[in-house]
Amino acid sequence: MFCCKRRARQSDPPDSILWDVVIAGGGNAALCAAITAAEAGARVIILEGAPKPYRGGNSRHTRNFRCMHEGPLSVLTDAYLEEEYYNDLLLVTKGKTDEHLARLAIRGSQECLPWMEAHGVRFQPSLSGTLSLSRTNAFFLGGGKALVNAYYNTAEDLGVTVVYDAQVQHVHLEGDRFTHMEVSVAGGPVQRFRGKAAVLASGGFQSDIDWLIRAWGPAAANFLIRGTPYNRGVVLRDMLEQGCQSVGDPTQCHAVAIDGRAPKFDGGICTRLDCVPFSIVVNRDCARFYDEGEDTWPKRYAIWGRLVAAQPDQVGYAIIDAKSIDLFMPSVFPAMRADTIEELGAKLGLDGQRLSRTVAEFNAACRPGSFHPTELDGLATEGLDPPKTNWARPIEKPPFYGYQLRTGVTFTYLGLKVSDRARVQMPDGSLTNVWSAGEMIAGSILGQGYLAGFGMTIGTVFGRIAGQEAAAHVA
Amino acid sequence: MSHDTNALLQEARRQLEICNACRYCEGFCSVFPEMTRHKLFADGDISHMANLCHNCRGCYYSCQYSPPHEFQLNLPAALAEVRQDSWETLVWPQPLARAFHERGVKIMALLVAATMAMLWLVINLRSEGGTGFYAYMAHNLMVAIFLPAFLLPLVSVAVGLRRYWRLTGGKAVVLADLKGAFASAARMKNLAGGHGEGCNFEREDRYSNARRFAHQAVMYGFLLCFASTSVATLMHYLLAMPAPYPLFSPPKLLGLSGGVLMVLGTGEMIRLKLKSDPDLGSRRVWGGEMAFILLLGLTAATGLVLYAASGTAAVGLLLPLHLGTVLTLFLLMPFSKMVHGFFRLSALIIDEQKKRA
Numbered sequence: 001m002f003c004c005k006r007r008a009r010q011s012d013p014p015d016s017i018l019w020d021v022v023i024a025g026g027g028n029a030a031l032c033a034a035i036t037a038a039e040a041g042a043r044v045i046i047l048e049g050a051p052k053p054y055r056g057g058n059s060r061h062t063r064n065f066r067c068m069h070e071g072p073l074s075v076l077t078d079a080y081l082e083e084e085y086y087n088d089l090l091l092v093t094k095g096k097t098d099e100h101l102a103r104l105a106i107r108g109s110q111e112c113l114p115w116m117e118a119h120g121v122r123f124q125p126s127l128s129g130t131l132s133l134s135r136t137n138a139f140f141l142g143g144g145k146a147l148v149n150a151y152y153n154t155a156e157d158l159g160v161t162v163v164y165d166a167q168v169q170h171v172h173l174e175g176d177r178f179t180h181m182e183v184s185v186a187g188g189p190v191q192r193f194r195g196k197a198a199v200l201a202s203g204g205f206q207s208d209i210d211w212l213i214r215a216w217g218p219a220a221a222n223f224l225i226r227g228t229p230y231n232r233g234v235v236l237r238d239m240l241e242q243g244c245q246s247v248g249d250p251t252q253c254h255a256v257a258i259d260g261r262a263p264k265f266d267g268g269i270c271t272r273l274d275c276v277p278f279s280i281v282v283n284r285d286c287a288r289f290y291d292e293g294e295d296t297w298p299k300r301y302a303i304w305g306r307l308v309a310a311q312p313d314q315v316g317y318a319i320i321d322a323k324s325i326d327l328f329m330p331s332v333f334p335a336m337r338a339d340t341i342e343e344l345g346a347k348l349g350l351d352g353q354r355l356s357r358t359v360a361e362f363n364a365a366c367r368p369g370s371f372h373p374t375e376l377d378g379l380a381t382e383g384l385d386p387p388k389t390n391w392a393r394p395i396e397k398p399p400f401y402g403y404q405l406r407t408g409v410t411f412t413y414l415g416l417k418v419s420d421r422a423r424v425q426m427p428d429g430s431l432t433n434v435w436s437a438g439e440m441i442a443g444s445i446l447g448q449g450y451l452a453g454f455g456m457t458i459g460t461v462f463g464r465i466a467g468q469e470a471a472a473h474v475a
Numbered sequence: 476m477s478h479d480t481n482a483l484l485q486e487a488r489r490q491l492e493i494c495n496a497c498r499y500c501e502g503f504c505s506v507f508p509e510m511t512r513h514k515l516f517a518d519g520d521i522s523h524m525a526n527l528c529h530n531c532r533g534c535y536y537s538c539q540y541s542p543p544h545e546f547q548l549n550l551p552a553a554l555a556e557v558r559q560d561s562w563e564t565l566v567w568p569q570p571l572a573r574a575f576h577e578r579g580v581k582i583m584a585l586l587v588a589a590t591m592a593m594l595w596l597v598i599n600l601r602s603e604g605g606t607g608f609y610a611y612m613a614h615n616l617m618v619a620i621f622l623p624a625f626l627l628p629l630v631s632v633a634v635g636l637r638r639y640w641r642l643t644g645g646k647a648v649v650l651a652d653l654k655g656a657f658a659s660a661a662r663m664k665n666l667a668g669g670h671g672e673g674c675n676f677e678r679e680d681r682y683s684n685a686r687r688f689a690h691q692a693v694m695y696g697f698l699l700c701f702a703s704t705s706v707a708t709l710m711h712y713l714l715a716m717p718a719p720y721p722l723f724s725p726p727k728l729l730g731l732s733g734g735v736l737m738v739l740g741t742g743e744m745i746r747l748k749l750k751s752d753p754d755l756g757s758r759r760v761w762g763g764e765m766a767f768i769l770l771l772g773l774t775a776a777t778g779l780v781l782y783a784a785s786g787t788a789a790v791g792l793l794l795p796l797h798l799g800t801v802l803t804l805f806l807l808m809p810f811s812k813m814v815h816g817f818f819r820l821s822a823l824i825i826d827e828q829k830k831r832a
Binding site: 053054060061063122124125127128139140141142143144145146149152153263266268269270271272326329330331332334 | 492493495496497498499500501502503508511514533534536537538539540541542543544545669670672680681
């Protein structure tokens with residue numbers, strides 16, 4: 001399971017080695033920390049919880065990096081300055097952010113992009129269907145797994161040791177000092193990995209469904225987890241139990257409405273549905289519950305996860321007609337299709353007649369006007385509650401299509417409180433030699449809501465800071 | 476693997492529909508931009524994308540859904556199967572196409588048979604009065620064998636291409652199509668990975684230009700050898716300058732440089748293929764592909780050795796060996812990996828048309 005031979009041999013019992021930096025986690029933030037620390041001369045080990053094919057945590061499913069820039073930079077057009085970036089963040093979080101840390105992430109992002117390129121990440125122009133992001137978000141060529149591959153190769157070239165399938169069960173502290181991690185490798189007996197410094201970057205707890213249920217209530221049993229099944233929050237809980245300060249609300253997370261047929265875990269990007277603005281969305285009882293035309297994708301994309309979560313059985317159904325089927329990105333599973341609304345309702349497991357009435361009420365509230373799929377067109381319903389304030393066209397042209405929507409959780413926001421040097425905080429001050437980065441600390445900056453590509457920004461900026469600080473500590 | 480065209484198309488369609496909902500790989504090659512122009516994939520669309528795919532494998536190693544993920548995406552293999560099947564289905568006559576692609580042993584057996592036939596001719600129909608190689612086999616006899624052996628296979632290829640054009644919705648070719656397609660082939664753009672660092676053929680998730688450059692060596696080497704033969708033909712008939720030619724003559728310079736490039740390139744192709752993962756291509760034709768690369772390399776190597784040996788008694792054996800390899804290569808043009816060049820170029824031309832549409 002030890003993949004790099006240069007600095008450690010498989011025959012060495014882990015306990016006999018004193019590492020400079022022991023890193024829990026193997027995603028973007030962990031890798032940025034590992035590379036930065038190794039370049040500063042530290043002897044680094046990565047304890048990745050997943051087996052090799054699933055390495056990289058949620059970073060495996062990501063696709064872009066939101067980046068501040070004062071002029072055209074790599075694939076990014078025009079400029080995207082700190083104030084605009086920060087305001088975008090304020091809009092989605094409704095002000096629930098730590099301004100100091102948020103601005104640190106935003107300002108840090110600009111120098112990250114060339115650093116990423118220098119460490120093997122390749123970018124591509126904005127993907128088709130995402131042109132609205134070409135100024136603000138740099139897309140990884142090949143997506144997040146290509147980024148993860150590039151970083152693992154870079155780390156390997158720098159002599160970083162990687163252990164896969166390494167479940168960190170406990171981070172041992174003596175007073176305010178980290179001494180070792182207790183780790184089970186490939187289900188084997190617990191071994192100690194001793195180190196002079198620790199970086200914790202092993203993500204949120206969203207894949208521990210029991211924890212989600214405790215935080216959310218029984219509804220969470222019906223949530224789908226979009227990313228890695230390996231983020232079960234073991235290290236996070238261990239640190240909280242040892243008295244580390246937490247940030248973030250356990251009920252807050254990045255959640256979107258995804259195709260209800262997606263796998264329970266790891267469905268990733270392709271299970272998303274972009275049809276909501278052109279649809280009406282009803283619940284199990286065929287009733288509408290929110291303005292489907294509130295804002296353009298992707299700004300409102302993230303709110304539908306929570307809206308669907310609040311409905312009975314945590315399920316919604318988006319209904320469109322033949323006029324709209326080509327207006328959004330293709331879905332991974334084909335839509336349910338029928339020639340009448342009644343029939344479509346029956347195929348979706350709904351009461352066809354009630355669905356038909358809801359559609360008829362909606363159609364009657366639609367008004368003539370011009371329809372523009374790519375901008376807020378003001379084509380709104382009249383006298384309908386809730387209204388649809390844009391793109392309200394009658395659903396009347398067969399065939400009709402329907403998608404089941406469910407809540408897909410990307411990552412939870414409950415995390416560790418860190419200083420602006422990524423040092424983990426106790427009620428009475430910092431731990432001496434423990435840093436944290438990535439989704440594990442994102443809750444400081446993302447109190448609620450989500451900004452596309454910002455998770456990778458937080459991971460990269462704070463991962464690098466953690467790596468620098470840890471290496472400086474042991475130097 | 477089966478020859479069930481529909482099953483192969485259906486598997487590729489399943490995978491493409493997942494890819495089309497993700498699109499992370501858009502920048503790697505020409506396949507993904509073409510994919511995004513569709514919401515539904517007709518059989519012809521899939522065949523087109525399959526022939527456009529150069530098997531760089533960038534999408535596989537970047538894929539969040541590759542095995543063991545339950546979506547089981549392996550697009551390079553799925554498209555390789557469709558591509559392979561398209562050649563075997565479309566090229567006429569189909570039984571011959573089916574016979575050789577996956578049978579390296581048959582390819583080698585044909586090579587032996589062709590060489591024996593040439594040897595028999597050299598021994599039994601030794602020409603009187605010819606010079607150089609023509610002392611072993613008369614020029615007219617060579618033409619009588621090699622002209623049809625070159626032209627008849629081209630008819631097979633032409634039938635296949637005509638069917639391919641219909642299947643994929645290709646249109647009449649205009650100059651701009653050719654410019655775009657040749658520019659892409661000349662630089663092997665689709666093996667460059669989008670960033671110019673190459674493909675993921677022999678180093679797993681690390682990029683490398685080794686295969687791209689090896690392929691270029693073989694391709695340009697082959698073209699140089701072809702040019703050498705063409706120039707010699709023109710010199711023979713138009714300028715009344717029959718072989719043998721001195722070292723500093725167009726046929727020799729072209730042939731020598733081409734031969735060396737082909738030998739080096741095919742050697743490297745074999746080395747890379749041995750290091751690469753056979754599960755990311757069409758596994759059933761692995762042996763046939765190897766035999767074909769070997770045949771190409773042998774064609775060039777025997778030509779070089781023959782030149783080095785000219786004037787010695789060894790020519791009596793080396794000439795039939797070289798002619799045997801050339802004859803086998805010609806005859807198998809429609810029924811071996813050689814045919815990929817014609818289909819790939821067609822796909823690049825049709826892609827230029829689709830990009831403009």
